[in-house]
Amino acid sequence: MPRFFEESMPTLDHIRNFAIIAHIDHGKSTLADRLIQRCGAIADRDMRDQILDSMDIERERGITIKAQTVRLAYPAKDGRTYQLNLMDTPGHVDFAYEVSRSLAACEGSILVVDASQGVEAQTLANVYQALDAGHEIVPVLNKIDLPAAEPERVRQQIEDVIGLDASDAVMISAKSGIGIDDVLEALVTRLPAPVGDPDAPLQALLVDSWYDAYLGVVILVRVKNGILKRGQKVRMMASGAVYDVDSVGYFTPKLVKCDQLGPGEMGFMTAGIKAVADTNVGDTITEDRRPADTPLAGFKPSVPVVWCGLFPVDAADYEDLRESLAKLRLNDASFQYEPETSAALGFGFRCGFLGLLHLEIIQERLEREFNLDLITTAPSVVYNVTLTDGTVEALHNPADMPDPARIDHIEEPWIKATIMVPDEYLGAILQLCTERRGQQLDLTYAGNRAMAVYRLPLNEVVFDFYDRLKSVTRGYASFDYDMDAYAESDLVKVAILVNQEPVDALSFVVHRANAESRGRAICQRLKELIPRQMFQIAIQAAIGGRVVARETVSALRKDVLAKCYGGDITRKRKLLEKQKEGKKRMRQFGKVEIPQSAFLAALKMGDER
Amino acid sequence: MNPGFGIYVHWPFCLSKCPYCDFNSHVAGTIDADRWRRALVAELGWFAARTSGRTVTSVFFGGGTPSLMPPVIVAALLDEIAGRWPLAGNLEVTLEANPSSVEADRFQSLRAAGINRLSLGIQALEDGALRFLGRRHDLGEALAALDLAGRTFPRTSFDLIYARPGQTPQSWRAELERALTLAGEHLSLYQLTIEPGTAFAPAHARGDFILPDEDAAAEMFEITAEVTAAAGLPAYEISNHARPGAACRHNLTYWRGGDYLGIGPGAHGRLGAERIRQHRAPESWLTMAEKDGHGTRARESLSGEDRARELVMTGLRLSEGIDTETFVESCGRTPDSVIDPAGLARMVEGGFVESGPDRLRATKRGRALLNSVIATLLAD
Numbered sequence: 001m002p003r004f005f006e007e008s009m010p011t012l013d014h015i016r017n018f019a020i021i022a023h024i025d026h027g028k029s030t031l032a033d034r035l036i037q038r039c040g041a042i043a044d045r046d047m048r049d050q051i052l053d054s055m056d057i058e059r060e061r062g063i064t065i066k067a068q069t070v071r072l073a074y075p076a077k078d079g080r081t082y083q084l085n086l087m088d089t090p091g092h093v094d095f096a097y098e099v100s101r102s103l104a105a106c107e108g109s110i111l112v113v114d115a116s117q118g119v120e121a122q123t124l125a126n127v128y129q130a131l132d133a134g135h136e137i138v139p140v141l142n143k144i145d146l147p148a149a150e151p152e153r154v155r156q157q158i159e160d161v162i163g164l165d166a167s168d169a170v171m172i173s174a175k176s177g178i179g180i181d182d183v184l185e186a187l188v189t190r191l192p193a194p195v196g197d198p199d200a201p202l203q204a205l206l207v208d209s210w211y212d213a214y215l216g217v218v219i220l221v222r223v224k225n226g227i228l229k230r231g232q233k234v235r236m237m238a239s240g241a242v243y244d245v246d247s248v249g250y251f252t253p254k255l256v257k258c259d260q261l262g263p264g265e266m267g268f269m270t271a272g273i274k275a276v277a278d279t280n281v282g283d284t285i286t287e288d289r290r291p292a293d294t295p296l297a298g299f300k301p302s303v304p305v306v307w308c309g310l311f312p313v314d315a316a317d318y319e320d321l322r323e324s325l326a327k328l329r330l331n332d333a334s335f336q337y338e339p340e341t342s343a344a345l346g347f348g349f350r351c352g353f354l355g356l357l358h359l360e361i362i363q364e365r366l367e368r369e370f371n372l373d374l375i376t377t378a379p380s381v382v383y384n385v386t387l388t389d390g391t392v393e394a395l396h397n398p399a400d401m402p403d404p405a406r407i408d409h410i411e412e413p414w415i416k417a418t419i420m421v422p423d424e425y426l427g428a429i430l431q432l433c434t435e436r437r438g439q440q441l442d443l444t445y446a447g448n449r450a451m452a453v454y455r456l457p458l459n460e461v462v463f464d465f466y467d468r469l470k471s472v473t474r475g476y477a478s479f480d481y482d483m484d485a486y487a488e489s490d491l492v493k494v495a496i497l498v499n500q501e502p503v504d505a506l507s508f509v510v511h512r513a514n515a516e517s518r519g520r521a522i523c524q525r526l527k528e529l530i531p532r533q534m535f536q537i538a539i540q541a542a543i544g545g546r547v548v549a550r551e552t553v554s555a556l557r558k559d560v561l562a563k564c565y566g567g568d569i570t571r572k573r574k575l576l577e578k579q580k581e582g583k584k585r586m587r588q589f590g591k592v593e594i595p596q597s598a599f600l601a602a603l604k605m606g607d608e609r
Numbered sequence: 610m611n612p613g614f615g616i617y618v619h620w621p622f623c624l625s626k627c628p629y630c631d632f633n634s635h636v637a638g639t640i641d642a643d644r645w646r647r648a649l650v651a652e653l654g655w656f657a658a659r660t661s662g663r664t665v666t667s668v669f670f671g672g673g674t675p676s677l678m679p680p681v682i683v684a685a686l687l688d689e690i691a692g693r694w695p696l697a698g699n700l701e702v703t704l705e706a707n708p709s710s711v712e713a714d715r716f717q718s719l720r721a722a723g724i725n726r727l728s729l730g731i732q733a734l735e736d737g738a739l740r741f742l743g744r745r746h747d748l749g750e751a752l753a754a755l756d757l758a759g760r761t762f763p764r765t766s767f768d769l770i771y772a773r774p775g776q777t778p779q780s781w782r783a784e785l786e787r788a789l790t791l792a793g794e795h796l797s798l799y800q801l802t803i804e805p806g807t808a809f810a811p812a813h814a815r816g817d818f819i820l821p822d823e824d825a826a827a828e829m830f831e832i833t834a835e836v837t838a839a840a841g842l843p844a845y846e847i848s849n850h851a852r853p854g855a856a857c858r859h860n861l862t863y864w865r866g867g868d869y870l871g872i873g874p875g876a877h878g879r880l881g882a883e884r885i886r887q888h889r890a891p892e893s894w895l896t897m898a899e900k901d902g903h904g905t906r907a908r909e910s911l912s913g914e915d916r917a918r919e920l921v922m923t924g925l926r927l928s929e930g931i932d933t934e935t936f937v938e939s940c941g942r943t944p945d946s947v948i949d950p951a952g953l954a955r956m957v958e959g960g961f962v963e964s965g966p967d968r969l970r971a972t973k974r975g976r977a978l979l980n981s982v983i984a985t986l987l988a989d
Contacts, residue, residue: 533981534959534985556823556978556981557977557978558830558978559977559979560977561847561979562802563799564863564922564923564926566617566877567877569877569919569922569923576983576984576987
């Protein structure tokens with residue numbers, strides 16, 4: 001048999017494609033490291049922890065943001081050498097669609113559960129996604145060598161809560177290297193081989209993409225049918241764009257170029273593509289000359305669900321911020337931005353994200369990689385506002401809310417949330433969900449842990465829900481959600497006014513029932529933050545023209561130096577010049593000047609409460 | 610109006626350092642009076658050569674504790690001044706004194722040396738407060754010194770510090786009313802402020818004592834204005850009160866933009882656009898003055914705009930405000946050239962400032978908030 005055939009057209013029986021799903025800290029990355037090491041894909045001296053997480057943020061937070069694949073050669077006990085393709089996926093709900101595409105590229109999953117912690121909310125969400133994708137699932141109990149491990153209890157919990165047969169769960173300790181071969185054998189014997197027709201027209205799933213300074217955009221693919229070759233002219237079926245394939249290959253995790261990828265295989269392609277925005281996750285790549293009749297199922301364009309304003313603390317950094325956003329978008333097409341001007345905060349951008357974690361990651365990268373000092377306004381969801389003339393506007397900035405007289409009704413997005421918590425904290429959870437307008441869908445117990453399923457408005461979740469959840473459960477709760485449908489609500493925009501002038505950056509949309517209390521809370525906070533000045537300052541919260549809360553900062557009464565004689569004059573003038581420097585960071589509201597730092601602190605406190 | 614030409618002489622030594630004081634003062638063992646006399650006289654001579662022909666309107670001995678100065682040095686310096694410059698007919702010669710019995714014993718010889726105005730650092734009319742402020746005298750001594758000063762000098766003044774820990778507006782009113790029964794023609798009433806580098810700064814930061822809050826301090830400031838005015842000594846400057854015509858002319862020279870010389874360690878002077886600063890450390894100043902005839906450490910040339918800004922800043926401290934003509938004579942520009950018209954309009958509308966073609970003045974409300982008023986007026 002010619003070598004060409006042997007390498008690029010393997011019998012599909014030799015291939016196993018799998019993902020690893022786990023709650024954060026349950027050991028996904030460590031297990032991946034061990035599998036890579038065991039298959040000799042990387043020399044021991046080059047081995048480091050979390051080899052698949054290349055970004056600093058991924059390594060520090062222990063999360064995966066970008067999908068990655070690794071091809072492993074595993075000599076199994078049956079004497080054959082298998083090609084194992086490990087798909088490393090993001091685990092967080094913000095990247096739910098990306099996760100679903102990564103899972104769609106595999107036939108099975110390893111479910112890693114910490115043998116002392118047990119099943120968590122994120123584990124559940126990911127397992128259900130894997131089951132939806134038709135996966136065969138291999139349960140693995142990790143950290144069995146820890147004194148607190150209770151493998152029997154956790155095995156039972158997997159059966160009770162998830163409904164999976166866990167009787168042949170693999171017992172391992174990824175850290176100590178126990179049971180790694182058993183995992184590899186289970187992959188070979190228990191997961192199905194992929195199916196596909198090498199002679200059919202090309203259908204390859206676009207799993208993810210990123211920008212590489214040397215190669216341009218690199219696309220991660222899973223070939224379903226046909227062959228993807230270097231030099232081929234391919235077409236993106238959703239966008240219609242046509243490209244010439246420059247190179248194809250796979251990762252070991254080092255990048256290895258090859259001539260082609262066949263059915264069942266995973267790898268990458270490059271095609272002189274300039275921006276990640278031109279590659280849509282979930283799109284189908286086909287051959288331009290002989291296209292497939294239909295694309296692979298499940299393509300969805302990515303839509304930001306959480307928006308906020310990003311402003312430079314120093315107005316002089318505006319251009320840097322613009323350039324940095326453009327650079328980040330080269331590598332992450334799922335976030336969007338447009339210029340925004342705020343009376344309180346100056347020039348900045350309104351940015352859309354897949355969720356709160358995505359928002360935090362982008363914010364952190366801007367601050368860290370681009371060295372920018374940023375002000376982030378309170379996050380907002382996207383409201384569908386139906387006007388009296390029947391037109392519908394998608395509103396993602398409370399400042400743009402139309403006049404209430406023109407509004408027929410407003411719809412807001414809801415989520416389906418799963419919360420798992422030790423039962424002693426259940427009361428606090430139920431109360432929190434009720435406060436946040438939640439509707440209970442389900443409540444079950446497994447051992448001493450409760451699982452509550454709620455429908456919640458997303459705008460109540462973006463408003464400090466995680467922090468409250470953490471504080472009322474001392475960090476013992478786990479939380480995950482899926483987007484649900486839009487539904488009509490009695491929502492109002494609350495404007496915050498300082499001396500009758502609206503402070504756009506602090507306005508927010510809220511359910512009418514909570515408008516007054518939340519408006520009052522912000523007024524009180526601002527009262528504490530705005531220093532007394534020569535004039536009295538009125539701080540008001542208003543719905544339309546109606547004031548619902550009011551606080552007053554009384555006028556300053558005394559601000560004068562007791563002594564100023566011959567020797568003090570120079571010092572005094574320098575003090576004055578310092579005051580003038582400070583004025584650059586002041587914003588004029590009517591007769592009063594308010595330090596930008598007060599708005600900044602008001603926004604910060606909103607995060608912490 | 611002629612803002613005058615004053616000479617300030619700094620005597621940097623004290624018997625002990627008061628915990629609130631951030632002036633250039635030092636506790637020294639023995640002082641070689643001859644060396645100091647010669648050096649101070651030399652520095653006077655050095656400046657005299659650069660300002661010859663100007664009429665001196667005031668001399669002010671400050672410190673430190675200038676009442677510890679040997680009266681022979683005071684006499685020598687005043688003789689030197691009289692020999693070098695023409696003197697105004699109503700020359701004011703002030704000396705700051707501590708009201709201890711030791712110093713009171715020297716009042717007669719100081720008067721004989723030429724001092725015609727004594728300013729006593731009484732600071733409080735309460736023994737507990739005097740101890741807190743680190744003063745070496747008690748109330749009895751202070752009252753005796755004040756009585757003697759009144760009989761010895763044509764003009765007297767004394768200082769009090771208010772808004773002290775534990776003081777209420779009511780107790781300050783009572784103390785101030787008593788002070789007015791003791792006062793001659795002039796009172797300096799300072800609110801206690803915590804300055805960096807003093808012994809009070811770390812103690813206050815640690816919470817060893819708590820100052821009255823802003824509202825109480827504001828109330829005390831208002832009481833001060835009201836009670837002194839009713840007694841016939843209204844405020845002519847933020848912290849200074851006098852009967853009509855009895856204001857300290859030396860200090861008026863600073864606030865009205867007149868020139869002044871600074872003699873001695875750490876003294877500041879200003880001649881036209883030049884600001885001159887002497888060596889702070891007594892030994893360095895002494896050595897340099899002996900060697901070069903003067904102890905100047907730094908000279909800074911002020912732009913016309915800086916001069917104008919300083920004059921707005923100091924002029925508005927005065928109840929009389931800024932006289933436009935004197936202002937232009939002093940710095941060659943009008944006040945308008947450095948004042949933001951929009952800020953001025955806001956201040957006038959708010960009742961903080963009164964503005965006319967000949968005069969710009971801060972109102973009573975405006976003077977209480979003078980830092981904010983100045984910052985608004987001088988905004989770019």
